[in-house]
Amino acid sequence: MNTRHPRTRHGFTGWPAQWWVMGVYLFLYAPLLAVLVQSFNAARFGTEWxxxxxxxxxxxxxxxxALQAVLNTLILASVSTLIATFLGTSLAYGLSRWRFPGRDWIERSLSVPVFVPDILLAVGLLLAVATAQELGLGLEPGMPAMxxxxxxxxxxxxxxxxxxxxAGLDPTLxxxxxxxGATSWQTFRHVTLPLLSPAVAAAALLAFTLSLDxxxxxFFTTGPGATTLPILIHASVKRGLSPEIHALSSLLILAALVLTLALTALYRKPPIPS
Amino acid sequence: MTEPSYVAPCAPVSRGSPVCDRKGTDTPLRQGLGPAALVCGVPVLWMLLFFLFPLLGLAVMSFFSRGPDGEVTPPLTWENYRRLLGFGELGFDPFYPVVLGRSLLLGAATTLLCLLSALPLALWLARLPRRWQLMALTLVVIPFWTNFLVRTYAWQVLLSPDSPLTRLLNAVGIGQSGAGLYPGWGAVLTAMVCDFLPFMVLPIYVAAERLNWTLVEAAMDLGANRWQAFRHAVWPQLRPGVAAGSILVFLPATGQFVVPDLLGGAKLAFLGNLLQQQFGPSRDWPFGAALATATLGLMLLALAWRARSAARQETHRP
Structure with a gap:
């Protein structure tokens, strides 16, 4: 697909575009830089350097x-990523290999949760947890619910x-x-899964990042003793900014940086279906 | 497709998309409820139990009443929706309709501002040499994956009375010197655009990547000026990306609760804050459920509209 024109003079490469782009990048990074800088600021109060x-x-x-919150955040992200990667991969595999009643419907609605604002999901979960409690199913607010x-x-x-x-795999394999003579399981285990593993790894990284984010x-499903880093930061910000919050937040910024770079590296190596 | 696939969530995979039209999917879909149930059963059940049923449950709950201690009780009633429209027990009070309108306005304004900032960036990204492109794209994606709460409260720092940014803005006549620039509409919008910008940039970038620039050349050769070339040769090609980005910004922006919570102040309530209040301190779950159901209804309407216009475009394509 060679629609890219190497020597075009017009459009979005001139200096007005470049200035605009610089401005947008600055705008995107201003909050991150502000927090990072403030986390090294010796001032106890205020933002004066x-x-x-x-x-x-x-x-x-x-x-x-704070240490407990870091630990809780990591436990939450790891456990949920593990479960979601398993379930999500299995769902994707099933959808791409079998025809069954409701399949098209599931496939079409797969992206709906992505669009639904998180607060609706959160409120729904709150209701689910309350119902489970009512029925004595043992899903308490706190780590399990989160x-x-x-x-x-x-x-x-x-x-x-x-x-x-x-969808991009070669079906002839x-x-x-x-x-x-391989059984379904053997085919999956020795052919499909190895071909799939870069995507599964990327999906897991993505899920982990989403959890940290x-x-x-x-906030809606937490309970006593299950404070995570974002919840702790939120509570502290409500009381007033402090340098410790900036230091804690910088940890999250660093985590996002590392994870994003890992994702990028992972995607660059394996050729993405094209 | 050479763009990193973390863009994939932004460009939902549909049967019509080029990714799926490749050999893979259209091959032997085997008939079989048994194995499919084994593989898909648990995840589907999970999504039903913790996503679909709770949302349906909210819709049901929205017709119940709140008991004296905040419990959910009969009688069944329309009261919650009437209240939402402003007809409370004490006659007409525009508070809730105003909040609803304000949230929609916030969603629309955020979408528009994101579009204006993202469009040049996305086109610029698409025209970079490959090597730089990956780096520039990664730079857009890093804030995208950074905790939302952190990026939001950071604006409290940036807009505090003695920050360099506030002083600069004071110097050009924005705000009063010595006072912070939050809470208020300005702070909320600024943070919203900053938080949601990547959602707009990535889908437009994907569209810009595939843009056929020879059409632009042709338009220019035929005497179109820059604006005409953009309007008739570039914009139609970007439209799917713009539509995807707008939905991705508008929906969460309308239901947003963290940003107004931290930067809006007590007087500036939005849908998200109201929801949190009903399920938190006020403990009026039925009314909260009505709010949630109404919000969800709006979202589904927007999604359906988008699906329809996408389908129409599909059929119009030669």
């Missing part, structure tokens, strides 16, 4: 609630990513395996 310090980071190491909530918004993302990869769903 007083001097450089790593004091706030060192202080975090002695801040028990894991359920995160898995719920992760599954569609995982399924969409894996589904796209499955699976046919060959089957012709040579979430605040609203956790």
């Amino acid at each position: 007083v001097g450089f310090t790593t004091h706030w980071y060192r202080q975090l190491l002695h801040n028990q609630p 894991i359920v909530g995160h898995v719920t918004f992760q599954i569609p993302f995982v399924a969409i990513v894996v589904r796209a990869r499955l 699976e046919e060959a395996a089957r012709d040579l 979430d605040f609203v769903v956790s």
